[in-house]
Amino acid sequence: MAAIIERTPVTTPETRAGTSPDVVAEAERIIGKRRRLEGYVWGTLRLGMGWTFFWGFIDKLFGLGFATAPESAWLAGGSPTYGFLAFGAKGPFAEMYAAMAGNVLVDWLFMLGLAYVGVTLLLGINVRMGAYAGVLMLGLMYTAGFILPEHNPFLDEHIIYAVIMIGTAVTAAGSTMGLGRWWAATPVVRRYPILE
Numbered sequence: 001m002a003a004i005i006e007r008t009p010v011t012t013p014e015t016r017a018g019t020s021p022d023v024v025a026e027a028e029r030i031i032g033k034r035r036r037l038e039g040y041v042w043g044t045l046r047l048g049m050g051w052t053f054f055w056g057f058i059d060k061l062f063g064l065g066f067a068t069a070p071e072s073a074w075l076a077g078g079s080p081t082y083g084f085l086a087f088g089a090k091g092p093f094a095e096m097y098a099a100m101a102g103n104v105l106v107d108w109l110f111m112l113g114l115a116y117v118g119v120t121l122l123l124g125i126n127v128r129m130g131a132y133a134g135v136l137m138l139g140l141m142y143t144a145g146f147i148l149p150e151h152n153p154f155l156d157e158h159i160i161y162a163v164i165m166i167g168t169a170v171t172a173a174g175s176t177m178g179l180g181r182w183w184a185a186t187p188v189v190r191r192y193p194i195l196e
Contacts (some may be wrong), residue, residue, distance in 0.1 A: 006101055021131075036176075039175065042049075042167060043124075043179070044169045044179065046124065046173040046174065048145035049131075050123075052161075053137075054115065056114045057114035060073070060074055060111065061075060063078065079107050080101040080110055081102065083099055084145070086102070089144050089145050091145065093144065097143075117131075117133050123174075123179050124173070124179045124183070125179050127196065128151040128195070129194065131169035131170055131173075135165045135166060135169075142159065160166070183196070
């Protein structure tokens with residue numbers, strides 16, 4: 001028995017495989033670098049989605065001539081939802097959406113939703129709720145006209161955008177290239193983390 005004990009190697013942090021202080025420090029450095037890169041990826045996706053929604057709001061508000069003609073601008077008396085809901089809705093919910101076309105309440109909810117999602121994602125504050133609101137809006141847009149898309153049996157950009165939104169909601173996407181760290185440290189957000 002004494003011979004077995006003598007032959008058993010003594011392990012220390014330096015000799016235990018993969019746990020020397022240098023290896024641990026290198027692993028922590030690599031993990032930290034990867035997390036920073038992930039932060040920049042999610043921050044960039046957050047900014048891209050934020051700009052997509054905010055631009056939709058600005059173009060429909062002022063009619064800048066991209067997706068909305070100047071005479072159809074909301075400020076010129078146009079309806080930001082009428083054209084698509086009246087003429088673009090298709091699929092099993094087309095009649096329901098067509099009945100909402102031009103409704104003042106629907107217009108207001110749509111425009112406030114575009115602005116809210118866009119601003120929260122661009123600034124990096126209240127990202128979780130803004131992203132979930134974006135997922136809801138994208139889901140409604142998908143059911144209004146993109147069920148069974150033309151180029152794919154079921155997948156289109158609305159679903160991909162929704163997945164990106166969920167990713168921004170469950171990561172700290174507002175902390176990189178945004179005001180998320182500051183926002184998360186405010187007393188109201190510490191008390192109500194859903195506002196993060």
